[in-house]
Structure formats: structure tokens, C-alpha cells
Amino acid sequence: MSGQILNDINLKQYSWFNLGGNAKNFFKPKNYSDIINFLNINKKLNQNIHILGAGSNTLFRDGGFDGTIIKLGSEFSKIKILSDGNLEVGAACLDKKVANFALENSIKDFEFLSCIPGSIGGTIAMNSGCYEHEIANSIISVDFLTLGGELKTFKRDEINFYYRGSDFGEPVIILSVKLKAIKGNKIEIQKKTK
Numbered sequence: 312m313s314g315q316i317l318n319d320i321n322l323k324q325y326s327w328f329n330l331g332g333n334a335k336n337f338f339k340p341k342n343y344s345d346i347i348n349f350l351n352i353n354k355k356l357n358q359n360i361h362i363l364g365a366g367s368n369t370l371f372r373d374g375g376f377d378g379t380i381i382k383l384g385s386e387f388s389k390i391k392i393l394s395d396g397n398l399e400v401g402a403a404c405l406d407k408k409v410a411n412f413a414l415e416n417s418i419k420d421f422e423f424l425s426c427i428p429g430s431i432g433g434t435i436a437m438n439s440g441c442y443e444h445e446i447a448n449s450i451i452s453v454d455f456l457t458l459g460g461e462l463k464t465f466k467r468d469e470i471n472f473y474y475r476g477s478d479f480g481e482p483v484i485i486l487s488v489k490l491k492a493i494k495g496n497k498i499e500i501q502k503k504t505k
């Protein structure tokens with residue numbers, strides 16, 4: 312595995328609220344096969360797993376976490392325009408980066424992400440939103456791994472989104488999302504963002 316598993320890591324630095332004890336293990340996978348290798352090993356160890364995004368909606372207990380925290384690294388934070396004009400965004404990409412990218416490319420309806428301090432993975436998990444928008448409205452499909460190591464793609468309608476939450480039917484590691492891109496007027500997008 313190229314991503315390191317660190318032991319006994321203090322979680323304060325990984326939460327917006329600067330609280331909490333230590334994680335038994337902390338894993339920052341560098342790529343997709345890193346996660347698969349880890350999940351295969353964990354099948355035997357059967358340790359608890361928690362996926363952490365930007366930590367803006369997470370409070371860790373003083374007692375810490377008895378298991379492995381997985382935090383996706385920069386390999387999972389890419390953002391690109393697909394051949395059909397829609398966006399593909401890695402789960403570790405920050406919401407603000409998506410809002411800025413959309414603005415630069417005159418794509419509307421992502422202005423609301425500029426004020427949410429999360430990652431796209433966390434934003435999908437929480438179905439985050441504000442100003443009458445929520446991420447579920449823009450989702451085409453989500454690529455994710457089950458904790459058993461199976462790679463799946465769910466279309467928007469296969470995911471149960473509700474107010475500030477989502478349900479994939481089992482715990483998942485969101486890897487990336489395809490988002491509907493609708494062209495808009497750059498000045499209007501800029502105004503709305505402000």
C-alpha cells in the first residue's frame with residue numbers, strides 16, 4: 312500500500328470544531344487500489360471504519376475512535392468537465408473549489424456550495440444545502456465502494472436523499488460524483504455567489 316496507516320492520531324486537527332480524542336488508526340489512501348487493499352485486510356480484522364471528509368459536520372468524542380478513520384487524499388479531489396458537458400468531481404474536493412470552478416466555467420446552481428465548508432463526499436452524505444438548493448438536485452450518479460470492497464455506481468434515483476442526509480442502503484465510501492452542469496450567465500452567477 313502506498314498510503315500510510317498511522318496509529319494513535321489525535322483527531323482535533325481533523326475536525327472544524329477542534330475537539331476529540333485519538334483514533335486507533337488513521338488512513339489516508341493515495342489511490343483506489345490502496346482503499347481496496349485496506350478493505351481486504353480489514354475483512355479479516357473487522358475493525359470499525361469511519362470516513363472523514365473536511366470534518367465540518369463531525370464531532371469526535373474525547374474517548375476518540377476505536378477503529379480506522381479513512382480520509383481520502385488529493386488523488387480524490389480532482390474536478391473536470393466531461394465530454395457531455397457535465398462535471399465529474401472527486402469526493403475529497405472542497406465545496407468551495409466546485410463553486411469556484413463552476414463560476415469560472417459559467418455553470419449555474421453551484422453558488423450555494425461557496426458557503427459550505429465541506430468536501431463533496433461529506434456534502435453528498437449529508438445532502439447539504441442552503442438558499443433553497445441542496446446537492447441532491449444536481450446529482451446524476453455517484454461512484455462508491457462498499458466496505459466489502461465492491462465498486463458501484465448509483466444513479467440519483469437509486470439513492471435515498473432526505474433533509475440533510477442520504478442513504479445508499481449500506482455504509483459506503485463515496486469516491487466521485489457526476490453533477491449536472493447547466494450553463495448560465497457569469498455575471499449573474501457571480502452576483503448570486505456574493
Ligand SMILES: Cc1cc2nc3c(=O)[nH]c(=O)nc-3n(C[C@H](O)[C@H](O)[C@H](O)COP(=O)(O)OP(=O)(O)OC[C@H]3O[C@@H](n4cnc5c(N)ncnc54)[C@H](O)[C@@H]3O)c2cc1C
Nearest residue numbers: 364365366367368369429430432433434436439440441485
Ligand atoms: C461554519 C459552517 C457552516 C455550515 N453551513 C452549512 C450549510 O449552509 N448547509 C449545510 O447543509 N451544512 C452546513 N454546514 C455543515 C457541513 O459543512 C456540511 O454538512 C458539509 O457538507 C459536511 O462535509 P464534510 O466533508 O465536512 O463532512 P464530514 O464532517 O467530514 O462528514 C460528515 C458525514 O459525511 C460522511 N462522509 C464524508 N465524506 C464521505 C465519503 N467520501 N464517503 C462517505 N461518507 C462520507 C462522514 O462519514 C459523516 O457521516 C456548515 C458547517 C459549518 C462548520
